[in-house]
Amino acid sequence: MRTTPTLPQQLYLLCYTVEKDKFTLTDLQGRGQLLRAGALTELALAGSLSADGGKVARAGAEPQDDPFLTEVWRELPEKPKGWLSYVHNKAHRAEKPVREQLAAAGTITVRHEKGLRRLGVDRATVNDPQQVLALQERVRHAALGDLDPAALPADELTMAVLAAEVEVKSLFTGKERRAHKPAFKALAARYDGMVPGLRKALRDSYLASTVVGGGWGA
Numbered sequence: 001m002r003t004t005p006t007l008p009q010q011l012y013l014l015c016y017t018v019e020k021d022k023f024t025l026t027d028l029q030g031r032g033q034l035l036r037a038g039a040l041t042e043l044a045l046a047g048s049l050s051a052d053g054g055k056v057a058r059a060g061a062e063p064q065d066d067p068f069l070t071e072v073w074r075e076l077p078e079k080p081k082g083w084l085s086y087v088h089n090k091a092h093r094a095e096k097p098v099r100e101q102l103a104a105a106g107t108i109t110v111r112h113e114k115g116l117r118r119l120g121v122d123r124a125t126v127n128d129p130q131q132v133l134a135l136q137e138r139v140r141h142a143a144l145g146d147l148d149p150a151a152l153p154a155d156e157l158t159m160a161v162l163a164a165e166v167e168v169k170s171l172f173t174g175k176e177r178r179a180h181k182p183a184f185k186a187l188a189a190r191y192d193g194m195v196p197g198l199r200k201a202l203r204d205s206y207l208a209s210t211v212v213g214g215g216w217g218a
Contacts, residue, residue: 006038006039006066007038007041007158008035008036008038008068008094009101009102009107010159011034011163012031012035012098013102013107013108014139014159014163014171015031015034015171016126016129016132017170018126018129018132018170022123024170029166029206029209029210030168030205030210031094032093032095033087033088033166033202033205035091035095036086036087036091037199037201037202038159038162039072039094040056040072040087040195040198041158041162041194043069043076044194044195049073049076050080051195051196051197052080052196053080053196053197054083054197055080055081055082055197056080056082056086057076057077057078057079057081062074067101068094068097072086082201084201084204086201087201087202088205088208091209099124106127107127108125108126109125110124111123111125136170138156139163140160140171140172142187143160143164143172143180144180149187149190152190154194157187157190157191157194158191160184160187161184161187164177164184164187164188165188165199165202165206166203
């Protein structure tokens with residue numbers, strides 16, 4: 001088993017609002033899709049899936065170092081298909097395994113509160129807020145620091161792009177996304193060259209969830 005955080009784990013931590021000491025419900029609508037997109041990106045970068053023609057198919061050997069990545073990989077088709085169902089259909093099941101991994105590592109503490117359980121969520125708090133602030137600042141700098149997208153590490157680029165697509169408010173304000181629209185567009189273009197088709201599927205899934213008042217977790 002790996003000891004370094006996966007992309008889904010880091011994306012989950014990016015959603016933490018440090019000043020409020022919680023993961024806010026306003027970010028719940030896109031969080032499951034965000035975590036699955038992070039897993040799919042990590043699999044793509046590792047050569048465990050192909051994204052030729054903007055479609056996804058399983059490739060390579062089954063990943064062995066993380067159970068959530070393995071679970072996502074096993075769901076992928078052997079023949080290329082569209083991304084959307086692999087981002088969207090099981091998004092409501094994505095948060096729990098990632099949260100449990102972080103809790104087992106001592107990164108977060110999860111409390112089961114009766115009122116929140118009716119909404120399908122638990123109360124999770126980060127044990128080292130400074131760690132989250134440092135991660136958020138690193139990703140914010142990647143997006144807002146007027147840097148060359150081609151020079152950015154793949155994980156920083158990915159987190160900035162995916163978080164912007166589902167409008168993670170703990171990371172970027174709407175005003176920042178509008179003011180830095182050319183920078184986000186350049187980052188997105190670079191990401192699309194790495195994993196063609198996934199970003200659009202994530203955005204489509206997020207918009208579908210907001211239209212119907214979605215936002216769920218298990």
